[in-house]
Amino acid sequence: MRIYVCVKHVPDTAARITVVGGTGFAETCKFIVNPYDEYAVEEAVRLSRKDGGGEVIVVTVGKEAAVASMRAALALGPQRGILVKTDAQFLDSRTTGLALKKAIERDGAPDLILTGKQSVDSEGMQTPYRLAQVLGMPVVSDVVKLTVEGRRALVEREVDGGGREVLEVGLPCVIGATRGLNEPHYPKLPEIMQAKKKEIKVIPMAELGLSGDEGCTEIMQLAATPERGQARMLEGSAREKVEQLVSLLEQENVL
């Protein structure tokens, strides 16, 4: 099987985000592989090993700096990578979908495409759908279980109320991974060393016939979300604290 995994280079979920210039942020913080994409990489590698052949290829749309996260993804087991190079951190999902499509089509015929259900920076929750649409493939996202049998996949996705939908989907298809699909392993030192030598092909976005202006949304403003301050600490015995709490919550009309 030839499996493509789309990976985004994003700021660490615990990193401090400093807004710069009203629509951007200081990119000096620590960056990581988008956590949902990490599930996708792990799953692709496991499937490929079970299948006993083929190739897993990491595809990223991002800045040159994204190579660091691609190496981290390659340490989990994929054979090589493709970076579609752009100058912007925030790409509209429409642009990303088109860039991924063109990069994948130029490289080969996928049997399966895996990616995260969303990125943790712009939280778009739509790239799997847009990519599938432009490739003419079916898509299932929020996937917590994946089994491939021949030319079809059996998948489970999370739905309301903690339930799960079991779906059957034909291959090739796009899968959006979420937490629960697997537990990504910590790469061992030899895996990290090997990853440094793996091929990463860099394609400037313009070479794919894209200007970067394909987006259909535009960031007008980015602002730090105001935090609640220090909690009002309630005093007295447990009983007294709770009685005060109930009365305060009633006053706030939330009880």
Added chain:
Amino acid sequence: MTAELLPAQDPAHLGIETGAIKRMANIGILIESGEEGIKETNFGVITAARRKSDGYLFAFIINGDAAVAQAVLETYGVRKVVGVTAPAPDFKARPELQAAALAAAVTHFEIAGLLGVASPKGRDLLARVAAILDAPLVQDCLKVDLDEGTVTKSHFSGRTTATLRLKGSPWVCSLRPNSVEPAPAPAAATLEIFQAPSTDSTRIRVKAVKAGGSGSADLTEANIIITGGRAIGSADNFQVLRECAAELGAAVGASRAAVDAGYASHGIQVGQTGKTVSPKLYIACGVSGAVQHFAGMKTSKVIVAINNDKDAPIFGKSNYGILGDLFEVVPALTDVLRKRPQPE
């Protein structure tokens, strides 16, 4: 009022309303209904869809009973209730067919913008529709300004808030449940059944739906949530929270630490890699308050922290704090709630 079956491409379906529709912006709302009828969260979406200046609200119901829904949708200002269907025997089990039918309805009724609830089902269907229509899409919006054509949403796990402009029409948005308070605005609605042209897409089929565990129902839609963190100590100890939840009319959630420790299922996890919730009241019991947890609940109206560690970060970003052992505080809360005079 009787529903009529009308062919998809017949312009006459607009009937006497044609003139009015042409002048005003048509806003569509994807209505999500369950076995218990139309979910409460839809009314917030309809309220958000009522524009200041103009707008004609269409409610789209996929494979549900549009005639039954009509009365309640009218009270929130919907002008046309559309039952969307397609000639496929297993329409309900085909997300692609549902999306194609909804996209066809959006085109047919000249909808300028489509809104829905950012629930697992809503997000999936709206993303499919936006992809089919190649339309701008913003998921999990906290606010929409239809006159300005801008929406507000979380970035970086809620640490920043982004205002985005939607370029072009139709656009598609899902709203975080409970982000807009429902407000009635009675109107008279007409009813129509829209039968989408048949398509032969059979690539995806829902084979089964597995129900969630107890206590996990409608976490994202709950008005009150009580969550247990690692300090809960065991799966059995969640009973303390469930008893309190019964008095509160609350849903029970868990932090990632509690899920990782095996005390609760991932289905009820709140946070970055779990559910995003926005209740009126969020009570965190034995939750330390990591950024990733706040990513999933920081838009709650009131946050209460119960923790026995005075240095727990959660006390630095909540409304009310109780320093104490949750196994003492929560039963006391349950007891006080049980004994308080019942509101009218």
